[in-house]
Amino acid sequence: MRASFSESSKVIEKVLGYSFRDPSLLEEALTHRSVAVGRRSYEVLEFLGDALINLFVVDLLLQNFPQSREGQLAIMKAFFVSEDFLSQLSQELGLESLIKMERRRKNISSSILADVFEALWGAIYMDTGRDLNTTRDLFFKNYGERILQVVKEGSYRKDYKTLLQELTQHLWKTRPTYRLIGTEGPHHNRIFEVECQVGSYRAVGKGKSKKEAEQESAKKLYELILSSEGSADQTCG
Amino acid sequence: MRASFSESSKVIEKVLGYSFRDPSLLEEALTHRSVAVGRRSYEVLEFLGDALINLFVVDLLLQNFPQSREGQLAIMKAFFVSEDFLSQLSQELGLESLIKMERRRKNISSSILADVFEALWGAIYMDTGRDLNTTRDLFFKNYGERILQVVKEGSYRKDYKTLLQELTQHLWKTRPTYRLIGTEGPHHNRIFEVECQVGSYRAVGKGKSKKEAEQESAKKLYELILSSEGSADQTCG
Numbered sequence: 001m002r003a004s005f006s007e008s009s010k011v012i013e014k015v016l017g018y019s020f021r022d023p024s025l026l027e028e029a030l031t032h033r034s035v036a037v038g039r040r041s042y043e044v045l046e047f048l049g050d051a052l053i054n055l056f057v058v059d060l061l062l063q064n065f066p067q068s069r070e071g072q073l074a075i076m077k078a079f080f081v082s083e084d085f086l087s088q089l090s091q092e093l094g095l096e097s098l099i100k101m102e103r104r105r106k107n108i109s110s111s112i113l114a115d116v117f118e119a120l121w122g123a124i125y126m127d128t129g130r131d132l133n134t135t136r137d138l139f140f141k142n143y144g145e146r147i148l149q150v151v152k153e154g155s156y157r158k159d160y161k162t163l164l165q166e167l168t169q170h171l172w173k174t175r176p177t178y179r180l181i182g183t184e185g186p187h188h189n190r191i192f193e194v195e196c197q198v199g200s201y202r203a204v205g206k207g208k209s210k211k212e213a214e215q216e217s218a219k220k221l222y223e224l225i226l227s228s229e230g231s232a233d234q235t236c237g
Numbered sequence: 238m239r240a241s242f243s244e245s246s247k248v249i250e251k252v253l254g255y256s257f258r259d260p261s262l263l264e265e266a267l268t269h270r271s272v273a274v275g276r277r278s279y280e281v282l283e284f285l286g287d288a289l290i291n292l293f294v295v296d297l298l299l300q301n302f303p304q305s306r307e308g309q310l311a312i313m314k315a316f317f318v319s320e321d322f323l324s325q326l327s328q329e330l331g332l333e334s335l336i337k338m339e340r341r342r343k344n345i346s347s348s349i350l351a352d353v354f355e356a357l358w359g360a361i362y363m364d365t366g367r368d369l370n371t372t373r374d375l376f377f378k379n380y381g382e383r384i385l386q387v388v389k390e391g392s393y394r395k396d397y398k399t400l401l402q403e404l405t406q407h408l409w410k411t412r413p414t415y416r417l418i419g420t421e422g423p424h425h426n427r428i429f430e431v432e433c434q435v436g437s438y439r440a441v442g443k444g445k446s447k448k449e450a451e452q453e454s455a456k457k458l459y460e461l462i463l464s465s466e467g468s469a470d471q472t473c474g
Contacts, residue, residue, distance in 0.1 A: 043307035070280035132369035
């Protein structure tokens with residue numbers, strides 16, 4: 001097992017273009033608390049990595065979209081620091097097979113995948129002797145193009161409920177609420193109508209499921225807020 | 238006006254121990270959108286500064302409390318990146334008198350004070366030519382001791398409703414709810430009883446006002462969660 005970890009970790013180091021001076025940091029980043037008896041699990045490095053990646057993404061976006069408004073930047077950022085995106089990077093890097101956790105847990109959740117990816121960056125920062133510039137440049141070298149490509153394709157605009165919540169949390173530290181306000185049509189072909197509301201903003205969406213109607217209402221409200229935000233001093237919540 | 242801004246900004250530069258190469262960045266950091274016609278307001282620099290300060294605080298705490306658990310670190314961090322704390326630093330630095338905004342707005346809110354403090358650090362980072370190490374070291378030099386002193390005194394544990402919310406958002410991405418469950422005593426000496434709940438956790442607090450009872454219930458729930466957190470894989474919300 002030990003040999004295999006060390007070999008696989010070499011693959012990761014090769015992909016990232018970074019060799020750990022202190023391999024125990026990499027090991028800590030990949031150790032789930034279920035097996036961390038008497039040694040450190042990844043939580044603290046994850047806490048650090050979360051703050052690092054958050055900053056690196058903001059910095060990258062600002063460098064490349066200096067004319068964007070803060071609201072737009074916040075939406076992009078929300079996607080790139082999301083569990084969805086980070087767990088994807090984690091998987092691509094092959095971290096899944098390296099995570100040390102209790103064997104009875106068969107499925108490694110995307111939350112854990114994202115956590116260890118963050119922890120990996122916390123570990124790299126520690127390993128460089130706390131050199132922020134070096135760590136940032138390595139992150140950009142590995143993920144800069146990739147992130148900018150996603151922005152270009154617009155594929156960061158995926159899930160409107162998530163986007164809307166990120167936006168309203170960001171603007172007013174509050175969340176939207178959803179309410180089923182009606183259904184129509186026969187049982188096998190029902191149309192759901194959902195109202196989404198936050199502060200003085202509201203929008204109604206329809207769909208073939210409650211979920212679809214919620215997404216539709218979130219999309220409308222999201223666009224409504226984006227188009228009003230900044231034009232007036234709206235307060236809310 | 239111009240001369241006075243330039244003079245006052247020199248005072249700030251002296252206090253911080255940093256001279257701007259490009260003073261227009263400092264000016265941008267202090268420009269509210271109410272007067273930002275045809276020029277940039279502080280929002281984008283604030284967005285950057287928020288990510289910077291978040292990371293610097295995490296890094297400082299980790300350096301000084303390497304044995305702390307992640308939950309404890311998260312609570313400390315929540316205080317040091319809060320509007321309360323940052324607006325205080327902003328005021329001490331004398332930023333209030335330098336903010337450019339519409340005159341009709343007489344009271345500069347603590348939210349705006351905190352925003353410009355964040356924007357100031359965004360501006361410094363940009364001004365260094367994006368040198369993260371230099372910006373971090375300057376932040377530590379100015380606020381490192383101060384932050385560690387607050388931790389030592391324990392005075393970051395102030396407002397339990399805020400602390401609890403930060404904790405539950407952090408752990409489970411959810412917020413506690415408060416419910417008035419009873420009052421007792423005569424009108425002039427009423428005791429309020431509030432229940433605070435999140436997921437499967439609940440606690441009841443009493444107080445001479447609803448607010449006091451909420452704080453009491455938040456304190457109890459906060460301590461309850463802290464003592465259970467980590468000992469089991471609690472899920473919630």
